[in-house]
Each structure stands twice: as structure tokens, then as C-alpha cells.
Amino acid sequence: MPKVGVIAVGQSAFVRSYPGSIRELAFEAFRDALSGSGIKANDIEASLICSAPEYDKQRTPAGLVAEYLGLNPQPTFYVESVCSSSSSGLRTAYALIASGLHEVVMVLGFQKMSEISSAESQERMGRGADIQWEAPFGTMMPAYYAMHARGHFTKYGTTEEDLALIRLKSSTYGVINEKAVFRKSLTLDKIMEPKYIATPLKMMDCCANADGLSCIILASEERAKDLCKKPVWVKGLGMATAPINMAGRDTFSGLKCAQLAAKRAYEMAGVGPKEIDVAEVHDCFTIAEMMAYEDLGFAEAGQGKELIRNKETYKEGRIPVNVDGGLLSKGHPIGATGGSQIRTIALQLKGEAGEIQVPGAKIGLVHNIGGVGIYGNVTIFGVD
Amino acid sequence: MGFEQFGVVSFTATTKVEKFVDFLREGKVCGTICKACGAKFFPPRSDCNCCLSDDMEWFEILGDGNLLTYTEAMYAPAGFEKDVPYLLGVAEFKDGAKVFGRLDKSMLEGGITPGMKIKLKTVNLEEGRISYELTSA
Ligand SMILES: [Zn+2]
Numbered sequence: 153m154p155k156v157g158v159i160a161v162g163q164s165a166f167v168r169s170y171p172g173s174i175r176e177l178a179f180e181a182f183r184d185a186l187s188g189s190g191i192k193a194n195d196i197e198a199s200l201i202c203s204a205p206e207y208d209k210q211r212t213p214a215g216l217v218a219e220y221l222g223l224n225p226q227p228t229f230y231v232e233s234v235c236s237s238s239s240s241g242l243r244t245a246y247a248l249i250a251s252g253l254h255e256v257v258m259v260l261g262f263q264k265m266s267e268i269s270s271a272e273s274q275e276r277m278g279r280g281a282d283i284q285w286e287a288p289f290g291t292m293m294p295a296y297y298a299m300h301a302r303g304h305f306t307k308y309g310t311t312e313e314d315l316a317l318i319r320l321k322s323s324t325y326g327v328i329n330e331k332a333v334f335r336k337s338l339t340l341d342k343i344m345e346p347k348y349i350a351t352p353l354k355m356m357d358c359c360a361n362a363d364g365l366s367c368i369i370l371a372s373e374e375r376a377k378d379l380c381k382k383p384v385w386v387k388g389l390g391m392a393t394a395p396i397n398m399a400g401r402d403t404f405s406g407l408k409c410a411q412l413a414a415k416r417a418y419e420m421a422g423v424g425p426k427e428i429d430v431a432e433v434h435d436c437f438t439i440a441e442m443m444a445y446e447d448l449g450f451a452e453a454g455q456g457k458e459l460i461r462n463k464e465t466y467k468e469g470r471i472p473v474n475v476d477g478g479l480l481s482k483g484h485p486i487g488a489t490g491g492s493q494i495r496t497i498a499l500q501l502k503g504e505a506g507e508i509q510v511p512g513a514k515i516g517l518v519h520n521i522g523g524v525g526i527y528g529n530v531t532i533f534g535v536d
Numbered sequence: 537m538g539f540e541q542f543g544v545v546s547f548t549a550t551t552k553v554e555k556f557v558d559f560l561r562e563g564k565v566c567g568t569i570c571k572a573c574g575a576k577f578f579p580p581r582s583d584c585n586c587c588l589s590d591d592m593e594w595f596e597i598l599g600d601g602n603l604l605t606y607t608e609a610m611y612a613p614a615g616f617e618k619d620v621p622y623l624l625g626v627a628e629f630k631d632g633a634k635v636f637g638r639l640d641k642s643m644l645e646g647g648i649t650p651g652m653k654i655k656l657k658t659v660n661l662e663e664g665r666i667s668y669e670l671t672s673a
Contacts, residue, residue, distance in 0.1 A: 184619050275613035284551060288610065288667070289638050290616035295624050306605070315548040350624075351608040399578060399634040404605040436627020468600040472603035 153420075156249045157376030157383030158533065159256075159369050160189040161495035165331045165366035165498045169266035173361035174210055175220035178262055181367040181488075185258075191369060191379050197254040198227040200244055201307075202237035202261040203487025205230075205266060206276045210407040212532050217260060221301050227254075227322055228407065232487075234280050235436065238366060239490035239529035245370045261492075262365040265453035275359055280523050282397045294358055294437065296398070298350035298522040301439035303404025305352065308454035310464075312352050314533040315438035316343040317460045319356045319480055324466070326481025331481030333362045342396050357438040362483025366491025368498075384498045387515070388421025388532035390414060396526050405454075408523060409528030410447035417517070417530040425449035428471060428532075429513040430500045432493035433522040444519050445473070448530070467510060475508045490520040490529065501535050541587045543667050545601055545615040552582035557666060559594065565656045567633060568592040578633045601629035601654040601673040627670050640671035660667040 162185025164170075170177050184317035186192070198223075201214035210216055220226035233240040238261030245257040265273055278291040304310045323338040349357040370376075376383040392412035395401060402408070418424055425448055433448070435441035450471045459465050462475065465473035476482065478497045479489060497516035499505040518531045540546045556579075559566040567578030572589035578597065585589050609673030611671040614638055617620075623639035625648075635656065639648065653673035 177568065194569075266603065267613075271614045271617070274611070275615060278613045279547065282579075283547040286636055287547050288545060288621060289623060289624060290544055290612050290623070292611070293611045294608070294611070295607050295609045298609075299605040299624065301604040302607060302650065343630075348608070353607075368613065382596075398636040401626075401634070404626070475652045 155373040156246050156370055156386045156526045157373065158382065158386065158494065159371045159376050159380035159383050161491050161498045162186070162367040163378045163495050163532065164365040165333055166333045166362040166485055166492070168360070169335040173351055174208065174213060174216050174262060174264050175216055177264060177363060177365050178217045178260060179220060181260065181365040185367040189380070193222045195256050195379065196223060196226065196258045196369065197256050198248060199223050199258040199260060199368050200231050201228060202231045202241040202242040202259060202391055204234045204237060204239070205232060206279070207263060207265050207273070207486070210497070211293065232528040233403060233522040235484070236485040236490050236520040236527045236529045237492070238368070239520040239531060240391070240527065241493060242370070242490070242531060243391060244508055246389055248482070249372050251434045255372045256328045257370050259368045259491060260365065260372065261488040261490060262523050263487045264363045265361040265392035265485060270361065273370055282312065285397060286411065293524065294353055295314065295350040297355045297437040297439050299398070300404050300443065301352050302311060303443060304439060308457070310442065310457045312354070313344065314457040314460060315357055315442065318435065318438040319343045320476060321466060322416050322478050322480040323377040325508060326474050326477030329477045329482060332481045333344065333360055334475045334481045351484035353437060353439065357485040358477040359436050360483045362494070364485035364494055366488040368491050382502045384501045384533050384535065385459060386531065387423070387534040388419070389514050390417030390420065390530040391520065392416065392528045396523065400401050404442050404445050407521060407525035407528060410444065410519060410527050410530065413449045413528035413530040414519070417532050420451045421532040421534070423515060423532065425513055428517045429515050430475070430497065431471060431473045431515060431519065432476070432496050433473055433519040435474055435480050436484055438480065440521065441474065441478065445534055448517065467508060472510045480512045490518065493520055497533050501533055504527050543664050543665070544619065555559055555594065556580055560658045560666045560668060563658050564596045564636070565594050565658065566594045569595050575634065576631060578635060584641040595609070597629050597633055597635065597656055599630050601627035601635065603627050603648070603650050603654045604634070605653045610632060616657055625670055629642070635670065638667070638669050641668045645670055646672065
């Protein structure tokens with residue numbers, strides 16, 4: 153496979169309600185990615201715009217964003233796999249570059265969720281599940297992940313306090329992330345307050361909706377070396393899918409799509425879970441991070457709780473996970489999330505992650521899930 | 537009378553398996569079996585992805601199942617607010633047929649534990665709507 157490198161990363165601040173329009177939000181991350189990089193709009197040969205469309209009044213946002221960023225007349229199109237849209241965008245960009253069709257491709261993930269109410273947004277997210285057979289019961293994302301939490305508790309003896317420890321870790325890093333939406337320091341008592349959303353998940357087990365945008369620019373080996381001093385290389389791309397309907401699942405203690413995506417990514421990269429120095433996982437809920445520990449092989453099935461109890465996923469631990477605060481603290485602007493995770497890993501591998509830098513990190517992993525385990529994207533990055 | 541009568545709020549007006557709702561009115565929760573290859577489906581399908589046949593017959597989910605997981609939802613998406621709190625769960629029946637749906641609210645009194653025995657019942661909702669629920673066997 154030809155080498156494909158990440159040559160620039162950018163992100164807007166993730167906020168509850170962005171005081172501007174989608175095109176302006178897009179420009180913030182675009183400017184952040186390009187500033188100081190020496191890369192210019194006319195170096196970008198194609199752009200992929202990634203989001204979950206049901207939040208926007210604007211139809212066909214790719215055309216709108218490409219115009220505002222000054223990317224006409226180059227190709228642009230839309231990529232969607234709900235919460236993992238921008239990882240699917242990265243996968244598509246890789247293919248465009250590895251095939252030789254383009255040399256420099258931008259992946260821009262966005263979501264402006266604040267245009268609709270929280271109940272409306274839950275209803276739209278619920279319709280990210282099977283609308284014929286499940287939505288008529290009143291489904292929403294917290295309830296689906298709550299059923300997985302119950303499944304994990306029942307099978308492995310995991311507890312609500314184990315999940316609270318994951319939120320506690322998240323807040324430790326959220327406090328110092330200037331781009332995070334939730335920057336309050338939390339105590340275990342506060343996290344354990346019995347404000348249930350869908351049992352056994354409580355308020356603090358859930359990430360917040362946010363407005364935000366991420367921007368990743370990728371290039372062929374030659375152009376990457378030309379345009380960037382320290383490119384971060386895409387080493388492994390794994391994607392897998394699982395039935396959208398809960399009736400089609402054989403387990404509620406892990407996500408099959410993530411397990412298979414991880415296997416495929418590890419195989420392509422030629423590394424195993426022990427060789428990962430730093431990871432970003434899709435912690436839309438605390439239970440999602442717990443399952444990710446096991447689905448990615450950082451812990452044996454059922455042993456994820458030991459990782460967090462022993463603080464192994466803190467910055468100083470054996471396998472640092474979500475040391476930028478994760479979705480739980482950063483917020484989860486659906487289409488932008490994967491790109492934000494990729495940005496964190498790229499900065500880590502370049503040694504530019506500041507306060508949250510994992511010393512000497514050389515191989516990083518991004519785990520980005522769409523829907524309740526419908527789409528699993530696992531991507532591995534390396535410095536050489 | 538079609539499929540839009542299924543559940544609290546329906547998002548699907550037409551489907552080739554709308555007979556599912558007629559069976560609910562007879563008190564039966566049914567899936568489909570492929571007549572060509574024997575594959576069994578719940579929720580019901582009109583097309584077999586195993587052999588491509590569209591020749592299906594209906595079967596009723598009978599007997600006791602095993603509760604796999606559940607949650608009590610304390611908030612609801614738009615359109616379901618009046619039902620809060622409500623229970624959602626998944627149970628597995630004979631031949632591995634899994635059924636997702638609401639759990640009977642009265643189950644909260646006796647306590648709910650994954651692994652407990654479950655049976656299915658149909659429930660009449662407001663304005664002639666109809667659904668099914670998982671309840672203790
Ligand atoms: Zn068949």
C-alpha cells in the first residue's frame with residue numbers, strides 16, 4: 153500500500169451553542185489547520201465533508217462549505233456514518249490518495265446541534281436506530297448504551313462506580329482542554345449522584361451535545377514530505393458493521409463492529425494492542441469507553457474495570473486513553489468527533505500535545521463508533 | 537389499517553410485512569420463515585437474505601424467553617414524554633429469536649433481573665394503536 157500521511161489538523165472549540173452559521177464554524181477549523189502549516193487552499197485537490205445530516209436546515213452542505221473555504225472548483229462530496237462520519241471520511245480520503253486519484257485531500261467533519269431542542273435531537277438520534285421496529289417504542293441513544301451497561305454488569309460484575317471512575321478520568325483532562333465544552337472539575341460523589349437518564353446510566357455517564365468542527369488534511373508520501381516537516385502516517389484502517397437492530401445482536405457486553413474493525417486495523421498496521429502508546433476511544437457514554445478497552449484488546453473481556461481501577465488509562469498509565477477529556481468532556485458534535493480524535497492522536501505523535509503529551513508516543517489509535525455499534529472505525533497512526 | 541398503527545409513534549407507513557399488525561390484533565407476535573430455505577426472522581422480513589427468496593410464511597413466537605438486558609428510561613425523545621419512565625429490553629426466545637421492545641411497567645414491583653423468564657403479550661394503545669410488550673412469565 154502507498155503511504156498516506158496526515159499533514160495538518162485543526163479543530164474549532166466545541167461549544168454548547170456556536171454563535172454563527174455552519175460555514176463560519178467550518179472556517180474556524182479550516183483556519184486552525186492551515187495556520188502556520190504553509191499549506192494553502194489551492195494545495196487541496198478534493199474535500200470530503202462529513203456530518204449527520206438530520207441536524208441541519210442546509211441541504212447538501214458539502215457544496216456550501218467548499219465555496220466558503222475557497223475550494224471551488226475542486227471536487228467535494230459528503231460522507232456519512234453518523235458519529236463516525238469523519239473517520240469514514242478519513243478512510244475515503246486514504247482510498248482517494250492511495251489510488252493515485254488525488255494527492256492532497258481534506259476531511260472536514262462538522263455538526264451544529266444547537267439549532268434544535270435536546271428532546272428533538274434525542275428523537276433524531278433515536279431514528280439513527282431502526283425506525284420500523286425500534287423507534288416506535290421510544291428509543292434514544294442513552295437507553296441503547298444503558299442496555300449494554302446492564303449487559304456488561306450482568307456478565308462481568310462491572311459496577312456504576314467503575315463507570316464513574318471513567319468520568320472522573322475524563323474530567324481530569326477536560327479541565328485543561330481549552331477546546332472542551334465541559335471543563336468543570338468533578339468529584340466521584342458528584343458523578344455518582346443518582347440522576348438517572350436510563351438506568352444504570354446517570355447524567356455524568358453521558359456526553360453532551362455540542363457544536364463543533366474538525367479538519368484533517370492528508371497527502372501522498374511525496375506531497376506529505378514536501379508540505380509537512382513531521383507527517384503522521386496512516387498505518388492501519390479497520391472498518392466493520394453490525395446489525396442496526398438490537399434483535400440482531402449476539403451480545404450486550406461489547407460491540408462486534410469495534411472488535412472486528414480493531415482486528416482489521418491491527419493486521420494492516422502489523423501491530424497489536426500492546427504496541428499502542430496512546431488511544432482515543434469513542435466515549436459517548438462511560439460504558440462505551442469500558443467496552444472499548446476490551447473490544448480493542450487493551451484488556452481481556454470483562455477486565456476493563458481493572459484498567460480504570462488501577463488508573464492504567466491515565467496519562468501515566470500503561471495505555472493512556474482519552475487524555476484530551478474524550479467525548480464526555482469535549483462534547484460530541486457528531487460529524488466532527490472522529491476528526492477531533494484524529495487531531496489529538498496526530499498532535500500526540502508529533503510531540504505537540506502540550507500538557508497532555510504522552511512522552512515518546514510513536515503509535516496511536518483512534519476508535520470511532522457510529523450509532524450503537526452499527527459502524528466501527530479503528531484507525532492506527534504512526535510516526536514512520 | 538396498516539403498519540402506521542404499530543407502536544406509540546410510527547415512522548413507517550407502508551411495509552410488505554404489515555400483516556404483523558393484523559397478527560397483533562389477534563394477540564400474536566409473529567416473525568417470518570423463508571419457505572425456500574427455512575431461515576427464521578424476527579423482526580419479520582419479506583425478503584430472505586440467505587437465499588434471495590420472497591416466499592415467506594408467518595410463525596408465532598411462543599413460550600418463555602430469557603431476558604438478556606433492559607433499562608428504565610427516565611427521559612424520552614419528542615413524542616414519548618407522557619410515557620416516562622418506561623422500560624426497554626431484549627429477550628431471547630426459542631431458536632434464538634430475539635425480541636426488542638417495552639417491558640410491562642408492573643415488572644418494576646417484583647424486581648427485574650437479566651436471566652428472568654419472559655413472555656410476550658400484545659397491548660392496545662390509545663386511538664386504536666397496537667403494540668407488544670415483554671412481561672414476566
Ligand atoms: Zn431463504
